[in-house]
Amino acid sequence: MTEQNRAIEETFKGWSTTVGSPLIGEDQTRMSTRNVDVFYGDAQAIHGIDLDIGKNEVLAMIGPSGCGKSTFLRTLNRMNDTIESCKVKGEISLDGENIYEKNMDVVSLRARVGIVFQKPNPFPKSIYENVAYGPKIHGLVNRRVELDEVVETALRKASIWDEVKDRLDQPATGLSGGQQQRLCIARTIAVSPEVILMDEPCSALDPIATARIEELIAELSENYTIAIVTHSMQQAARVSNRTAYFHLGRLIEVDNTDKIFTAPSHKLTEDYITGRFG
Ligand SMILES: Nc1ncnc2c1ncn2[C@@H]1O[C@H](COP(=O)(O)OP(=O)(O)OP(=O)(O)O)[C@@H](O)[C@H]1O
Numbered sequence: 001m002t003e004q005n006r007a008i009e010e011t012f013k014g015w016s017t018t019v020g021s022p023l024i025g026e027d028q029t030r031m032s033t034r035n036v037d038v039f040y041g042d043a044q045a046i047h048g049i050d051l052d053i054g055k056n057e058v059l060a061m062i063g064p065s066g067c068g069k070s071t072f073l074r075t076l077n078r079m080n081d082t083i084e085s086c087k088v089k090g091e092i093s094l095d096g097e098n099i100y101e102k103n104m105d106v107v108s109l110r111a112r113v114g115i116v117f118q119k120p121n122p123f124p125k126s127i128y129e130n131v132a133y134g135p136k137i138h139g140l141v142n143r144r145v146e147l148d149e150v151v152e153t154a155l156r157k158a159s160i161w162d163e164v165k166d167r168l169d170q171p172a173t174g175l176s177g178g179q180q181q182r183l184c185i186a187r188t189i190a191v192s193p194e195v196i197l198m199d200e201p202c203s204a205l206d207p208i209a210t211a212r213i214e215e216l217i218a219e220l221s222e223n224y225t226i227a228i229v230t231h232s233m234q235q236a237a238r239v240s241n242r243t244a245y246f247h248l249g250r251l252i253e254v255d256n257t258d259k260i261f262t263a264p265s266h267k268l269t270e271d272y273i274t275g276r277f278g
Pocket of ligand 1: 064069070083
């Protein structure tokens, strides 16, 4: 830990308040977190986060490297369960239902709250099979003709249908990085999620592929709740309605994206967006 971080850690002792509007009211909320702490072994990575994520909103999560954005994002569909040392405390709910309840079916949860990673990760199967796999294992379709329809609809929603419709039986790994990422988004959409989590989905893509994904995020936000971690403040400003600023595992400030980038209320947010920190 740097001297600067040590000093900030000192100022956080007893800290409990996020500035701005982390809570938005039950009727607007798709997911909510209350007093969420995350530990890796003895090290605490997330401290007491209270946050609502709205229906049909795009929430951007920004902050310096290591501040806990990805850790927090992964708590929202229990991806952290796959890390043995990781423990999550507090309450996280989807449509009012606690997703950490013992009887929660984690496979179904991850269909309802899908995730798209930094590096496109298609299965080593055909383009068709990549999208068809989820609906098949979740028993969403019975007949091949229905499956064909689900696959086409998901590929269309992910803005990649025209590029792949004549090569659905070819390996997904033969697509460009940007196409693979849109295919991964199609795979997520195919199981009818309510929420799509995106962990730096454009960081492995060139500017043109990035612009396609950003356009897609805007289209998808009409039907889905999206939470996106990004290192690019320009991207957060372009795609999101609200932005959350994290620092050393705390949620410092959440507000309308315009406000965060033009008139942030917290000094740490201001220092970050003006490039003084991070
Ligand atoms: N699997 C893990 N095991 C142990 N510690 C971890 C693990 N993953 C993350 N951490 C620690 O948790 C803290 C938060 O990391 P996290 O990756 O969530 O931050 P981040 O803000 O997403 O960072 P970046 O922007 O660099 O991706 C860091 O101190 C990191 O070292």
